[in-house]
Amino acid sequence: xxxxxxxxxxxxxxxxxxxxxxxxxxxxxxxxxxxxxxxxxxxxxxxxxxxxxxxxxxxxxxxxxxxxxxxxxxxxxxxxxxxxxxxxxxxxxxxxxxxxxxxxxxxxxxxxxxxxxxxxxxxxxxxxxxxxxxxxxxxxxxxxxxxxxxxxx
Numbered sequence: 001x002x003x004x005x006x007x008x009x010x011x012x013x014x015x016x017x018x019x020x021x022x023x024x025x026x027x028x029x030x031x032x033x034x035x036x037x038x039x040x041x042x043x044x045x046x047x048x049x050x051x052x053x054x055x056x057x058x059x060x061x062x063x064x065x066x067x068x069x070x071x072x073x074x075x076x077x078x079x080x081x082x083x084x085x086x087x088x089x090x091x092x093x094x095x096x097x098x099x100x101x102x103x104x105x106x107x108x109x110x111x112x113x114x115x116x117x118x119x120x121x122x123x124x125x126x127x128x129x130x131x132x133x134x135x136x137x138x139x140x141x142x143x144x145x146x147x148x149x150x151x152x153x
Contacts, residue, residue: 022049022089027082030100032071038068038085042096051090053148059127060087060094063142066120068099070140075100084139092146093129099139106133106140 024045028034042064046057064085071083081101088095108121124131128142 024067025086027084030083035068039065049078075102094144099140103137105137
């Protein structure tokens with residue numbers, strides 16, 4: 001179910017000091033119970049990488065949870081389409097990508113105070129430096145700085 005990739009720059013051996021990029025990539029069934037799995041994957045990767053401040057790591061886990069929830073809810077609960085989660089750490093930045101089967105563009109919704117849901121992308125907007133979609137809207141991504149002073153970008 002989970003695959004991890006630790007790509008290195010061209011020409012560097014596995015014994016080089018440190019990889020330029022750390023990446024984790026998993027494919028999860030499109031079922032609500034796997035949102036918890038996505039949080040666990042993100043937290044585990046961030047702990048293993050070790051250089052991400054706790055406040056930023058908390059933001060990453062929340063963003064992962066919101067994007068995977070949206071992918072499952074709007075990408076088709078119970079479909080055969082898996083939800084892809086990819087987190088890449090390049091030292092100064094973290095990139096979160098969630099891919100699903102829905103080609104409609106993700107967008108922030110206006111919600112009433114009495115509504116209990118629908119604020120996921122609003123949270124992402126406030127926590128990430130930037131976010132958007134690509135791959136014909138099948139992938140929603142968010143970019144964060146690993147530096148606390150740059151959290152608000």
